[in-house]
Amino acid sequence: MYLIGLTGGIASGKSSVAARLAERGAVVVDADKVAREVVEPGTPALAAIADHFGGGVLAADGSLDRAALGAIVFSDPEQRLVLNGITHPAVWERTRTLIAAAEARDPDAVVVYDVPLLLEGKGRRPIEFDLVVVVDASAATRLRRLVELRGLTEQEAKHRIESQATDEERLAIADVVIDSDGGLERTLAQADALWDSLRER
Numbered sequence: 001m002y003l004i005g006l007t008g009g010i011a012s013g014k015s016s017v018a019a020r021l022a023e024r025g026a027v028v029v030d031a032d033k034v035a036r037e038v039v040e041p042g043t044p045a046l047a048a049i050a051d052h053f054g055g056g057v058l059a060a061d062g063s064l065d066r067a068a069l070g071a072i073v074f075s076d077p078e079q080r081l082v083l084n085g086i087t088h089p090a091v092w093e094r095t096r097t098l099i100a101a102a103e104a105r106d107p108d109a110v111v112v113y114d115v116p117l118l119l120e121g122k123g124r125r126p127i128e129f130d131l132v133v134v135v136d137a138s139a140a141t142r143l144r145r146l147v148e149l150r151g152l153t154e155q156e157a158k159h160r161i162e163s164q165a166t167d168e169e170r171l172a173i174a175d176v177v178i179d180s181d182g183g184l185e186r187t188l189a190q191a192d193a194l195w196d197s198l199r200e201r
């Protein structure tokens, strides 16, 4: 197995790159998806969230009210740390299981872990990667995408961007940088080039 950590700020284009690598044959594990699974109704993480943040972050059917929780944690770093402390251990554990399953299915698989937060946790990453790929678009570009494509207000978009590592911090851990400030086709061409270089390895 060859394990790639694919990271980048919110709306940098990680999912678009991951989807292209999947088309080319990679197995993709999506941290945002895992993060949703570990807070499904009945999970210990959801119980801990309700315990700390109160019933206001639960919808009528008992599931997580993501907008309500997002409104709290993206504007309050201390509360975000509490949420990360609850969810991240469960996310890493489930991720390790999914990566191990992919390797068991195909020992030669290229596995891509699409993860927005590779730096934000305290201490060492619980998973070591063979290659760290950073998808890099300026904060201004990402802000524009969040407002135009995802319908966030400018303030909401700013808060989300400020909740994450800076561009400089991400670039410092990159083995490969994909510049996603231009058009989508240009980004995807770099994903193709990355895949081709892996195949030549």
Ligand SMILES: CC(C)(COP(=O)(O)OP(=O)(O)OC[C@H]1O[C@@H](n2cnc3c(N)ncnc32)[C@H](O)[C@@H]1O)[C@@H](O)C(=O)NCCC(=O)NCCS
Pocket (backbone or CB within 6 Å): 009, 010, 011, 031, 032, 035, 065, 066, 067, 069, 070, 073, 080, 083, 084, 087, 091, 115, 116, 117, 160, 163, 164
């Ligand atoms: C706060 C929550 C409920 C907001 O949900 P919402 O549906 O609005 O956003 P979604 O989960 O789709 O995330 C969108 C993007 O926000 C950013 N983001 C999410 N959580 C965080 C966080 N704790 N810190 C910084 N950025 C974050 C990421 O770039 C992510 O791709 C949710 O993001 C959450 O539970 N976050 C904690 C778990 C986590 O850290 N997930 C990120 C991947 S491990």
Ligand SMILES: Nc1ncnc2c1ncn2[C@@H]1O[C@H](COP(=O)(O)OP(=O)(O)OP(=O)(O)O)[C@@H](O)[C@H]1O
Pocket (backbone or CB within 6 Å): 008, 009, 010, 011, 012, 013, 014, 015, 016, 017, 032, 116, 145, 149, 180, 181, 182, 183, 184, 185, 186, 187
């Ligand atoms: N050059 C580009 N590269 C990548 N995405 C682009 C580009 N230009 C525009 N986009 C658009 O920007 C958005 C990026 O979203 P995408 O979901 O790929 O980002 P992400 O990094 O996975 O975000 P998140 O952290 O929220 O999961 C998409 O709607 C994509 O079509």
